[in-house]
Structures are given as C-alpha cells and as structure tokens.
Amino acid sequence: xxxxxxxxxxxxxxxxxxxxxxxxxxxxxxxxxxxxxxxxxxxxxxxxxxxxxxxxxxxxxxxxxxxxxxxxxxxxxxxxxxxxxxxxxxxxxxxxxxxxxxxxxxxxxxxxxxxxxxxxxxxxxxxxxxxxxxxxxxxxxxxxxxxxxxxxxxxxxxxxxxxxxxxxxxxxxxxxxxxxxxxxxxxxxxxxxxxxxxxxxxxxxxxxxxxxxxxxxxxxxxxxxxxxxxxxxxxxxxxxxxxxxxxxxxxxxxxxxxxxxxxxxxxxxxxx
Amino acid sequence: xxxxxxxxxxxxxxxxxxxxxxxxxxxxxxxxxxxxxxxxxxxxxxxxxxxxxxxxxxxxxxxxxxxxxxxxxxxxxxxxxxxxxxxxxxxxxxxxxxxxxxxxxxxxxxxxxxxxxxxxxxxxxxxxxxxxxxxxxxxxxxxxxxxxxxxxxxxxxxxxxxxxxxxxxxxxxxxxxxxxxxxxxxxxxxxxxxxxxxxxxxx
Numbered sequence: 001x002x003x004x005x006x007x008x009x010x011x012x013x014x015x016x017x018x019x020x021x022x023x024x025x026x027x028x029x030x031x032x033x034x035x036x037x038x039x040x041x042x043x044x045x046x047x048x049x050x051x052x053x054x055x056x057x058x059x060x061x062x063x064x065x066x067x068x069x070x071x072x073x074x075x076x077x078x079x080x081x082x083x084x085x086x087x088x089x090x091x092x093x094x095x096x097x098x099x100x101x102x103x104x105x106x107x108x109x110x111x112x113x114x115x116x117x118x119x120x121x122x123x124x125x126x127x128x129x130x131x132x133x134x135x136x137x138x139x140x141x142x143x144x145x146x147x148x149x150x151x152x153x154x155x156x157x158x159x160x161x162x163x164x165x166x167x168x169x170x171x172x173x174x175x176x177x178x179x180x181x182x183x184x185x186x187x188x189x190x191x192x193x194x195x196x197x198x199x200x201x202x203x204x205x206x207x208x209x210x211x212x213x214x215x216x217x218x219x220x221x222x223x224x225x226x227x228x229x230x231x232x233x234x235x236x237x238x239x240x241x242x243x244x245x246x247x248x249x250x251x252x253x254x255x256x257x258x259x260x261x262x263x264x265x266x267x268x269x270x271x272x
Numbered sequence: 273x274x275x276x277x278x279x280x281x282x283x284x285x286x287x288x289x290x291x292x293x294x295x296x297x298x299x300x301x302x303x304x305x306x307x308x309x310x311x312x313x314x315x316x317x318x319x320x321x322x323x324x325x326x327x328x329x330x331x332x333x334x335x336x337x338x339x340x341x342x343x344x345x346x347x348x349x350x351x352x353x354x355x356x357x358x359x360x361x362x363x364x365x366x367x368x369x370x371x372x373x374x375x376x377x378x379x380x381x382x383x384x385x386x387x388x389x390x391x392x393x394x395x396x397x398x399x400x401x402x403x404x405x406x407x408x409x410x411x412x413x414x415x416x417x418x419x420x421x422x423x424x425x426x427x428x429x430x431x432x433x434x435x436x437x438x439x440x441x442x443x444x445x446x447x448x449x450x451x452x453x454x455x456x457x458x459x460x461x462x463x464x465x466x467x468x469x470x471x472x473x474x475x
Contacts, residue, residue: 010385018454021457022428050457053464057414057429060407063325065317066335073313073339076450077306084347 009036013043021051298355301346309346316359317342320366323426327370329411341369357443360423367419374415406467413463421456428453 013036020033021027037044294315300308318392324334345365354360395415414422430435438449 015454018457019450022435022453024450049465049468052468053461054429055456056406056464056468057408057425057460058432059403060326060410062322063331063334065321065338066331068337069317069321069335070310070313073342074310076308076339076343077309080302080346081306082342126406 009045010040013037013040014046017047017050021047021054280340292356294358295356298349298352300357302352304348304448305440307340309349310377312358312362313342316362319431320362322379322430323363326411326426326430327361327367327415328373328423329408337373338366338371340373341366344369354443359441363423363441364424367422371419373413379390408463409467413460416453416463417456417459420427420452424449424452425456425460 013020013033016025016029016033020030023030025033037047294312297308297312297315301312301387321334324337324341325331328334328337341362345362347448349355349358349363352358352451392406414425417425424438427438428435433441435446435453438453439446441450442449444452
C-alpha cells in the first residue's frame, strides 16, 4: 500500500518537476514536492540529474553580434527594399494593363449569344483574346480576319443583336468565283454572309477602311452608316467617286451553301 | 543604438520589449520600412545570434546565418498574419536557417561533433577542452530535437525567460508553455543523461 502510494506520488512529482525546478509552483505544491523529494531517494537523485542536465544546457558562452553586423545587414535590407519596390512597380503596371483587358474579355463572354452558332469554348476564348476589347453588340469572336471580299463587313448596325447563321461555303468553290456576282435576288435587311463563319461584324474599328476599299454592290446589302442608310442603293463615298452612275455589278456575292441555302441574317434565307 | 547595446544582455531582452511596440514596428516593416525593421533587428539581434550560435557552434557562422535569417524575415514579413508574434516567428526562421545551413554543409554537423571534440585538444587547458567537448555535445543534442522544443528550451534554459514571458513570446498560453517545456526537457534529458553522468560526475 505504501509502495503504491509512493509510486503515485513519484508520478505526480515527475509531472511537476519542471515547474518545481523553475520555481513556478504555488507554495502548497512546492511544499508537497519538497516533502516527496526528501522522502524518496530515487526522485531526489533523479531531480539532481535533471538539474545538472539543465545546467549543462545553460552553460556555455554567449556571443555578441560581430562588428559591422548591423551595418552589413542594413545594406542587404536596402538592396532587398529596392528589389521589392521594383517588383511592386512591375505588378502595378501589369495590373493597370490587365484589368481593363480582363474586364473587356468578361464583357465579351457575357454578351455572347446563345445557340448552336457558338464556337467551342477554346476557340471563343482565343478569338476574343486575339481581337482585344471590342465594344460592339455583335459577335466579334466569330469574325475571321477582315478581308476585302467579306460581304458581312459592309453591314453595320443592321441589327443590334443579330444571331447570325453560319453558312459554310462549298469547299469546291474557287475563291476567285466568290467575287463574281451574277444575278442575285435583292436581300433586305442585312447582307449575306458568303464566307461561312463570317457573320455580322459591326464592331470592328477597321471597318471603315474595309468599306472604302471594297465597292459594295447595292443589290447585295444596304449600307447603313450614312444618313441615308436605309436606302438600298446607298454606296460608300469611295464607291461614289469611282462607280459609274449605273449600278455596277456586284463583286461580292453570297455563295450558296452545299444545301443550296445561304443566309444573310437572322431572318433572311434565300433559296437559290 | 550602439552595437554593444544590441540585446546581448542576458534574459531581460524579449520581456522588456513591449509586444505592442514589436507589433507596430513589424507592421511598418511589412510595408517595406527599413528603419522599422532595423529597429526590430536591434531588439532581436542578440537572441537570434545566440540561438544560431547554440545551434551551429561557431560565432562567425552564427553571424552569417543570423543575417540570412533577418533578410528572409524582411522578405516574408508581409505574409506574417499575426505581427504581434514577430519574435517567435523570427526565432523559428532562425532555427530553420540554421538547419538549412547545416544541410548545405553536407551534414557536417554530425561529423563536426567528433571534429569539435578532437579539435578541442589544441593548446587549451584540460578544463577548456572539457568545456568545449561538452558544448559540442549539447549543440549536437539540441540539433536532434524538434524545432519547437529547441525554441522553448532556448527561451527558458538559455535566455532564462519566465513562463509568462515565453507565453508572450510564443503567442500561446502559460499552460501550453508548461506542456511544451515538459516535453522538450524530457526529450533533452533522455539524450543528455549519459553525458550528464560522464561530464558532471557525482560529487
């Protein structure tokens, strides 16, 4: 019984020995520990060894920072500060550039029309990134690089939110033929899209140059960027200077799709 | 502040620095203020260099590693969320820097134990040799302990801080300090007892 009590006390003492050695125990527990050490030779011996280990740890010289420690460190810190400032400047300027670009890209994605004409995600992202911030209501990510014979490029503001129909031209059709325009029924509100994926591109900034460079057949599409934009016979100023009084045969014509159907706009589909 | 005054005095240093002051300086330093960080250096250089010296055993190495630790701290300070814990964080960075340094030296630390003991022979007296051997062993033992044990042992048994002061430094409760210290000492004693009996024979 006494032995059991002693073991319990020894365990209790072992749990408190560090606080006892450090003088952090309250007087009551301290007195209990002292009494136990006095009555238990094993714990007394163990305490003495523990104190020696602690002394061993605490022994040894202390050192001071070497001469010039702070001076050298100060130099390194100032170099580090310069680096940090340079990094911050780069980040700030990158943010100033990227923030509007990101916003524009998000706006484009938001305004993308739904439907089967959507491009796959990857190509849409690529296209919108390549075109940069475009503010038009159309679908600029669907427009291929503007070419002189892109009939759709001549349409401007025909429909605030057109949902173009993609018509793939025949692969066997030579490109030179696309500029030839035989008799074509006169389409109304918007131009056809002979270049397949090309649809209404009413938002490109380079549209004016395209319009000036390409004579637009009046039979093809109404050109709607001048005062008389609803007139089907309206032509660009450039065309007006060069074109004869009689309407010139259109150079651009929408080509029939393999199924014999071509689309001019959302609501315009003609049987050829 | 004069170089001599850089926290090399025994124990009082960490406790004498008001935590709020350290925190305020840490906030300024986190924004890149070198003067504020310089002040933090002046408050902590003694502890950092001595901790490094305890772990490396060479004053020159300790200086180098302490500088490295301070530069790392300056760089990482913006990422320290609780700036009031700068002191504890700084000591952790120091122990990490010492560990990296020892690793870079290709674990010469373990060889260094024997080297240091043999090298201690030199022209020193028997007493000095004995002391150097002991220090080399203790250093070796400290290096085998987990980082948090090293720090708490250093703060209590080498810097002599009270439990309250350690709790403030480490940002934990006093009971947590007691637990950590108890475990750290147990781990140290298990390793140190053979040396204790050998180096400090019973009178």
